[in-house]
Amino acid sequence: MIKDIVNWIKTYAKENKRKTLVVGISGGIDSAVVSTLCAMTKMKTIVVSMAIEQIEEQHDLSIDHGEWLEQKFRNVEHKVIDLDRTYEQFWLATFDEFSNDLAFANSKSRLRMVTLHQISGATKGLVVGTGNKVEDFGVGFYTKYGDGGVDISPLADIMKSEVWQLGKDLGVMQEIIDAPPTDGLWQDGRTDKDQLGGLTYEQLERAMELEELGAIPVGSDEKLLAKYREIRKANIHKMEPIPVFKKVRK
DSSP: OOHHHHHHHHHHHHTTTTTTEEEOSSSSSHHHHHHHHHHTTTSSSEEEEESSSOOOOHHHHHHHHHHHHHHHHHEEEEEEEEOOHHIIIIIHHHOOOOOOOHHHHHHHHHHHHHHHHHHHEEEEEEEEEOOOOIIIIHHHHHHHTTTOOOOOOOTTSSHHHHHHHHHHHHHHHHHHSSOOOSOOOTTTTTOHHHHHHTTOOHHHHHHHHHHHTTOOTTTHHHHHHHHHHHHHHHHHHHHHHOOOOOOOOO
16 A cells, blocks of 8 residues: 555656645654655655644654654655744734634644645645545544645545554654644644544544444444534535535526
8 A cells, every 4th residue: 555655646746747745744643654655755755844832742743753754765855834923923913803712723724734835836846635534534524724725635545543554564653653643733732532522533433334334333333323423414514515606597
């Protein structure tokens, strides 16, 4: 699978005359795997650490991974961009009237994506997404036009459990593999599990399997599938095309 993904990225970039791959790295397993796969294409790869009110331990993992990539691959350039001041001066100062914790968290993700597209646009690049199948097509656990606003998505058909295995096979730092999954958008350090109704990725994958098979759930599976459907329903708008009004043609 590693070879297939690397070739897919490289082929897409070549066919679309792109010279650079741009990846935001957070210190999490998904971005660590994607950035490593991009580096393996031998194309110029720019990996970007973007702290916005991020917990220090998470940011440290991002820095450590960026340095590891630079040491391992000559084609990798690691950029550290502090977005704290931009976020504080523009968002917090400007939108006091529309203060909302969830909206502010999503704005952090969108600010990061604007940053990646600026770098991509200046280097004839592609912004490479880091979402996996559970997040992107299961429960829609991403920010609309934030971390979902990418050019290509190498892991979007790959389950979270497979991403962890890829990380091990690629030699990603053990600290990143062991770290609790989190989007890094909250100062209180809440994890993905905290935000997904207490469900683990293992449970979410089980629910997706039940849904796909059309199985009739019983016992704990029945409650699991109901919770999964509840989370998915709230986020389905992210996974479907933008609604378009169709005028009547006479």
